[in-house]
Amino acid sequence: MLILQTLQWGPQHGYGIVQALRLRSGDVLQVETGSLYPALHRLERQRWVQSEWKQSESKQRARYYRITAKGKKQLASDLDRWEQIVEAIGSVMYVKPEESAS
Amino acid sequence: MKWFPSFGFQRRNRELKEEIDAHLQMAIADRVARGETEETARQAAAREFGNILLVQDVTRQMWGGGWFEQIGRDVRYALRQLRKSPGFTITATAMLAVAICANSTVFSWIDGTMLRPIPGARDTGDLVSLQRGERNFSPTPPFSYLDYRDLREQNHTFTGILAYHHDWITLTGGAQPERAYIANVSANYFDVLGIKPMLGRFFLAEEETRPGAVPNVVLGYSLWKTRYAEDPTIVGKSIEIARHPVTVIGVAPEGVVGAMPGIREDLWVTLDPLGTDVWRMTHRDADWLNVIGRLRPGVSRGQAAQDLDTLMHNIVTAYPNEHLGENRITLDPMWRSPFGANGYMAATLPILLAFAAVVLLLTCANVATLTLVRFVSRRREFAIRQSLGANRIQLVWQMVLEGVALSIVAGAVALVLTSRTSKTFAWFFPANSNPLLLNGSMDHKVVIGIAVSSLLAGMLCGALPAWRSSHAPAIEVLKAESASISGGSRNRKLLSGLVVAQIALSLPLLICSGLFLRTLRNLADANPGFEQDHILTASVGVNIAGYSNDEARLIRHKILDRVSALPGVKVASFTDWIPMTLSQKKEDAYPEGYVPHPHESLQVQRAGVTARYFETLHIPILEGREFTPDDDEKAPSVLIVDQTAARRYWPGQDPLGKNLRVVGYSTLFTVIGVVRNSTHTFVNESPEPMVYMSFSQWGGPETMVQVKTEGNPVDLAPAVENAIHEIDTRLPVFDVRSMRESTQMASSFAVIQSALAGMFALIGLVLAVTGIYGVVAYRTQMRTHEIGVRMAVGASRVDVLRLVLLQGLWLTGIGLALGLAFALGLTRFIARLLYGIGANDPVTVVSVVMLLGAMSLLACYLPAHRAMRRNPVTAIREL
Numbered sequence: 001m002l003i004l005q006t007l008q009w010g011p012q013h014g015y016g017i018v019q020a021l022r023l024r025s026g027d028v029l030q031v032e033t034g035s036l037y038p039a040l041h042r043l044e045r046q047r048w049v050q051s052e053w054k055q056s057e058s059k060q061r062a063r064y065y066r067i068t069a070k071g072k073k074q075l076a077s078d079l080d081r082w083e084q085i086v087e088a089i090g091s092v093m094y095v096k097p098e099e100s101a102s
Numbered sequence: 103m104k105w106f107p108s109f110g111f112q113r114r115n116r117e118l119k120e121e122i123d124a125h126l127q128m129a130i131a132d133r134v135a136r137g138e139t140e141e142t143a144r145q146a147a148a149r150e151f152g153n154i155l156l157v158q159d160v161t162r163q164m165w166g167g168g169w170f171e172q173i174g175r176d177v178r179y180a181l182r183q184l185r186k187s188p189g190f191t192i193t194a195t196a197m198l199a200v201a202i203c204a205n206s207t208v209f210s211w212i213d214g215t216m217l218r219p220i221p222g223a224r225d226t227g228d229l230v231s232l233q234r235g236e237r238n239f240s241p242t243p244p245f246s247y248l249d250y251r252d253l254r255e256q257n258h259t260f261t262g263i264l265a266y267h268h269d270w271i272t273l274t275g276g277a278q279p280e281r282a283y284i285a286n287v288s289a290n291y292f293d294v295l296g297i298k299p300m301l302g303r304f305f306l307a308e309e310e311t312r313p314g315a316v317p318n319v320v321l322g323y324s325l326w327k328t329r330y331a332e333d334p335t336i337v338g339k340s341i342e343i344a345r346h347p348v349t350v351i352g353v354a355p356e357g358v359v360g361a362m363p364g365i366r367e368d369l370w371v372t373l374d375p376l377g378t379d380v381w382r383m384t385h386r387d388a389d390w391l392n393v394i395g396r397l398r399p400g401v402s403r404g405q406a407a408q409d410l411d412t413l414m415h416n417i418v419t420a421y422p423n424e425h426l427g428e429n430r431i432t433l434d435p436m437w438r439s440p441f442g443a444n445g446y447m448a449a450t451l452p453i454l455l456a457f458a459a460v461v462l463l464l465t466c467a468n469v470a471t472l473t474l475v476r477f478v479s480r481r482r483e484f485a486i487r488q489s490l491g492a493n494r495i496q497l498v499w500q501m502v503l504e505g506v507a508l509s510i511v512a513g514a515v516a517l518v519l520t521s522r523t524s525k526t527f528a529w530f531f532p533a534n535s536n537p538l539l540l541n542g543s544m545d546h547k548v549v550i551g552i553a554v555s556s557l558l559a560g561m562l563c564g565a566l567p568a569w570r571s572s573h574a575p576a577i578e579v580l581k582a583e584s585a586s587i588s589g590g591s592r593n594r595k596l597l598s599g600l601v602v603a604q605i606a607l608s609l610p611l612l613i614c615s616g617l618f619l620r621t622l623r624n625l626a627d628a629n630p631g632f633e634q635d636h637i638l639t640a641s642v643g644v645n646i647a648g649y650s651n652d653e654a655r656l657i658r659h660k661i662l663d664r665v666s667a668l669p670g671v672k673v674a675s676f677t678d679w680i681p682m683t684l685s686q687k688k689e690d691a692y693p694e695g696y697v698p699h700p701h702e703s704l705q706v707q708r709a710g711v712t713a714r715y716f717e718t719l720h721i722p723i724l725e726g727r728e729f730t731p732d733d734d735e736k737a738p739s740v741l742i743v744d745q746t747a748a749r750r751y752w753p754g755q756d757p758l759g760k761n762l763r764v765v766g767y768s769t770l771f772t773v774i775g776v777v778r779n780s781t782h783t784f785v786n787e788s789p790e791p792m793v794y795m796s797f798s799q800w801g802g803p804e805t806m807v808q809v810k811t812e813g814n815p816v817d818l819a820p821a822v823e824n825a826i827h828e829i830d831t832r833l834p835v836f837d838v839r840s841m842r843e844s845t846q847m848a849s850s851f852a853v854i855q856s857a858l859a860g861m862f863a864l865i866g867l868v869l870a871v872t873g874i875y876g877v878v879a880y881r882t883q884m885r886t887h888e889i890g891v892r893m894a895v896g897a898s899r900v901d902v903l904r905l906v907l908l909q910g911l912w913l914t915g916i917g918l919a920l921g922l923a924f925a926l927g928l929t930r931f932i933a934r935l936l937y938g939i940g941a942n943d944p945v946t947v948v949s950v951v952m953l954l955g956a957m958s959l960l961a962c963y964l965p966a967h968r969a970m971r972r973n974p975v976t977a978i979r980e981l
Contacts, residue, residue: 015128
């Protein structure tokens with residue numbers, strides 16, 4: 001979900017995704033490359049992202065990933081679910097004491 | 103070594119590497135930009151990235167092709183294992199290939215005959231052949247034209263019903279007259295079959311009965327190709343058939359050979375093209391048409407038969423005199439239609455296929471034995487792999503894969519072999535007077551059959567031993583040394599089971615082939631009741647060359663005179679029928695004063711023969727006289743009957759002088775003689791009454807000259823042909839051969855059965871004997887140490903011999919007992935094909951059991967003998 005979200009901001013290569021995530025999360029989220037590339041390739045197989053080889057700003061040939069329409073739909077539904085979960089967890093974590101007593 | 107050129111895989115791998123590389127480069131560039139030195143940046147980036155190979159590996163799994171790569175690896179491993187033991191691999195592959203080829207060959211014959219009954223026709227599954235009256239083997243045409251018309255027009259269950267009648271004719275008009283098989287067909291013939299013309303058109307409905315001024319003809323593809331040089335403008339041209347001009351209106355597509363399975367028709371005309379066969383077209387008692395119908399979609403054969411039966415019943419009620427005897431209608435699908443070759447095929451080929459299947463099972467058992475022994479010796483390898491984390495399914499899968507790899511190779515070999523053997527079917531049919539077109543075919547069905555049977559075989563040979571072997575607990579195996587017996591008692595039981603199965607399967611094969619071989623000998627030894635040696639027969643195309651009746655009579659006279667005068671010729675005579683050539687002429691006969699039983703068939707076989715026919719063939723006249731040249735058209739019609747007819751129609755009376763009416767013949771026949779029975783079609787037939795008519799009164803249309811010679815009849819063939827050609831060079835002479843050769847046709851199916859069954863049985867015997875030898879030898883070898891100990895503590899050599907022999911004989915005994923039970927159940931199915939021998943003939947059974955027993959004993963004795971001769975000291979040392 002995070003990867004897809006990163007790609008919402010524009011096509012990006014693997015290294016860029018790692019950097020972007022770290023930047024946005026204020027160094028809290030460190031994406032392991034060991035799971036990044038498998039995840040990217042899985043997303044590609046599921047046709048949620050597309051990839052192509054392009055030159056980066058620093059003249060480095062790199063593989064750029066772009067989110068597809070299908071991927072955007074998936075992201076939206078993932079986001080929905082995430083919010084539900086957050087809400088659900090939130091309502092469990094912050095229960096009012098009288099309700100928990102009953 | 104690259105076994106798998108995995109498409110795209112290499113490229114994706116390269117790209118992944120490049121992608122990761124780019125990642126590292128960018129990380130390094132960033133760090134350098136932040137002020138780190140290149141060296142530390144590189145190290146840090148690599149550290150941050152982690153295990154590159156692992157990342158690659160996990161990523162590759164995401165591609166989803168992982169299983170593919172896995173299989174590729176397993177296949178490579180299996181092939182490597184197989185290459186390590188070439189002896190096993192070659193033996194097993196060869197055995198499987200032969201067994202699969204046995205199956206696919208027989209199947210290709212079935213495919214070429216029963217499954218493709220009418221080449222070129224659409225949906226032959228919807229076609230049924232119509233039979234009226236008693237069901238029998240090789241029936242004569244059952245319907246008259248008017249009856250056929252009524253059935254065709256009044257039924258509610260067929261989309262179309264066709265009728266045809268075929269015979270030889272001479273194509274004249276060219277440089278050389280040529281004999282061809284011509285069919286008179288109903289106008290809807292090609293429509294019902296679903297065949298479109300390649301050139302021109304086929305017949306129109308209104309042409310069926312209206313004889314044109316110039317009749318129309320449709321040419322078959324091969325005739326068009328050979329005689330008319332593929333002339334693309336032939337439609338509309340005039341050709342000559344039996345000296346009558348006819349117009350070509352169309353050419354049938356390649357491969358279309360007519361509606362009778364196994365028979366090739368060369369050209370087609372309408373039912374009465376010249377308008378000269380008025381009698382055949384207008385009489386309900388003139389049965390001359392073979393009839394095939396195409397069922398309406400959704401209509402079953404039973405419903406259609408009921409529909410036609412009702413119609414037939416009405417016809418019989420309206421015209422009782424023309425329909426005496428049995429009139430029930432039966433329908434047969436074309437694959438077993440009694441008209442043509444498939445009746446015979448259906449009786450023979452499925453049984454042979456069953457035999458071949460038994461051979462395949464037997465081979466699987468044998469290969470499984472070999473595989474099991476191999477797995478036992480590889481059990482340490484499996485144990486190690488198991489302890490390294492392979493689960494049982496993976497191990498079994500690996501072992502099964504080895505079996506499948508074997509069988510795929512075997513299947514490929516079988517495919518190549520079958521492409522040759524499928525065409526051997528035609529070899530079994532001796533030269534004969536029918537335009538036979540029988541052979542195996544090699545199409546996708548056969549290929550699928552090979553693929554399925556080889557995969558099944560591979561599974562069977564791989565899976566069973568694999569499952570067994572994978573049971574062994576790894577720790578035990580790793581601890582145990584080879585002294586601890588041959589891979590556990592479970593394997594031993596499976597081994598024994600496989601040996602028993604091989605013996606049990608080969609015994610019925612041997613018994614059946616024994617029965618077939620003895621049948622063949624009985625057939626050959628049987629006395630057909632007529633002379634087969636020193637007889638030469640030759641057909642003369644008097645009737646098909648277009649002579650007038652008077653000309654033909656004169657020509658026949660001359661032929662007989664000249665041929666009789668040839669040196670070396672004892673007697674010569676004419677006939678229109680030769681016994682035991684699968685041809686039959688049948689009529690309904692009504693003997694005066696005879697009251698038939700209800701539903702009794704009044705069919706008799708008939709032949710037209712001249713004076714001295716019985717002398718030529720050495721058939722004794724029991725009562726009365728033979729025909730003389732005076733029994734000609736002007737004299738009263740006379741008849742000679744055989745014993746069967748005499749006993750059936752006039753039991754206890756003198757048949758001489760009795761009268762007989764034959765359907766379709768305008769006169770009353772008077773019996774003038776009785777001859778001894780002789781074989782008509784098959785040696786093992788149930789005798790049917792036979793009547794002989796005088797050739798010059800009612801003979802023909804065929805004219806065959808029969809010559810009794812002093813020496814070898816074939817030596818006289820050129821002289822006879824010359825003598826005939828001296829009369830008229832345009833007279834076609836064909837089918838010149840000895841009587842011996844002609845009558846071989848009658849036993850060709852017995853030859854097929856015994857040849858194949860014999861071959862299969864031989865394979866079975868070899869497999870069973872090598873199987874038991876292999877297992878006993880292997881087990882004895884495993885017990886070398888134990889035997890050494892036994893001998894050291896005082897067992898005599900005889901004791902050792904007994905020990906080894908006993909275990910082998912046990913297996914043989916159980917196998918024989920099971921096989922015997924199996925065989926006794928199985929021989930019932932071939933009882934119909936046997937002659938002069940019972941299905942459970944004790945002599946055959948006992949001798950086969952003894953043979954198999956003796957061979958097994960020998961197979962056990964060899965290893966036993968070797969064990970006995972071992973020096974106990976070396977045997978103990980050898981672990």
